[in-house]
Amino acid sequence: MANILVVDDEMGIRELLSEILGDEGHVVQLAENAQQARLARQEAKPDLVLLDIWMPDTDGVTLLKEWQRDGLLTMPVIMMSGHATIDTAVEATRIGALNFLEKPIALQKLLKAVQQGLTRTPEPVRPAAPALRVISSDHNHPSLTQGGIQASSGTFESRQFNAAPAAASAPANQFASLSFDLPLREARDAFERIYFEYHLNREGGSMTRVAEKTGLERTHLYRKLKQLGVESVKYAKRGE
Known part of the structure; x- marks a missing residue:
């Protein structure tokens, strides 16, 4: 089980990713803009971040640069966008993003990218959280449960x-x-x-x-x- 932060200004995408990742057994935090993402990064220290590029206050690439500059880019970050150019994706990767997913995101690509991100570095040991649901031990389980x-x-x-x-x-x-x-x-x-x-x-x-x-x-x-x-x-x- 990992703590994953989803940053996206579209409520529908946040809800869908939360449902799918939650059903995979991860604890999912949601942020709709960069300011909320900063607070979540500071308070929860997520194991992985799914970060949208185009947001109303601060775009994802700028936030990524900020974390890299301040020594806060200690977790894998996967960028997401439906309108980004190749140059933007290359820049995000150069700054330190692990991967780039183009919207609409295919479910298998999402799960594969998340798995790669979480296995890149050892996942910290966390105390057992109250179970909201039982998750199958089948690692091909599709879903984005909270606290599972x-x-x-x-x-x-x-x-x-x-x-x-x-x-x-x-x-x-x-x-x-x-x-x-x-x-x-x-x-x-x-x-x-x-x-x-x-x-x-x-x-x-x-x-x-x-x-x-x-x-x-x-x-x-x-x-x-x-x-x-x-x-x-x-x-x-x-x-x-």
């Missing part, structure tokens, strides 16, 4: 197995309550909500396995759950 704590695979699997019978019986009751008098769109949303809740419950909140079971690409799965108002975190909690 990873469980051993044996413990996770046994709890998941014991929860399966309850997970299987719940949808039957929910499907029985569906009304055929609903408009098609509402009926479809209701069905999909029950469908995804069933798989989340059955897989102990593992977004990787839910994506595999439902045949969805994981970024699409996150968006679908958000659209339907399904909170994946509460199903992960049930697996604790």
Whole structure:
């Protein structure tokens, strides 16, 4: 588990990255501008920073230079931008950025860059934080949980197995309550909500396995759950 700081002025991107990295078991802090990033860097000493280039107060490259000048660039920094030029990316790398990700960021590229950043230097030992959810020991897990704590695979699997019978019986009751008098769109949303809740419950909140079971690409799965108002975190909690 690592402490990751996400700096981006777009709320949607902050939320998505927080969800994905959180589901990977990392503690995620969010900052919407350079000033908040400075305070977070000072107070939390993050293990890795995802830093947007274009921000309203101070751009990411300037903030990177500032940290480098003041001896604060002690953690890997991954730059992000949807409009940066090659020259900007080269400059950020020259200053000390570890990597550069172009928006929209592909999920696998994000996870690979984060993994590379965290393994570049030994991760500091941290006291165990209260677990908000159990994270699968499958390191291919897709997701951006806050305060999650990873469980051993044996413990996770046994709890998941014991929860399966309850997970299987719940949808039957929910499907029985569906009304055929609903408009098609509402009926479809209701069905999909029950469908995804069933798989989340059955897989102990593992977004990787839910994506595999439902045949969805994981970024699409996150968006679908958000659209339907399904909170994946509460199903992960049930697996604790």
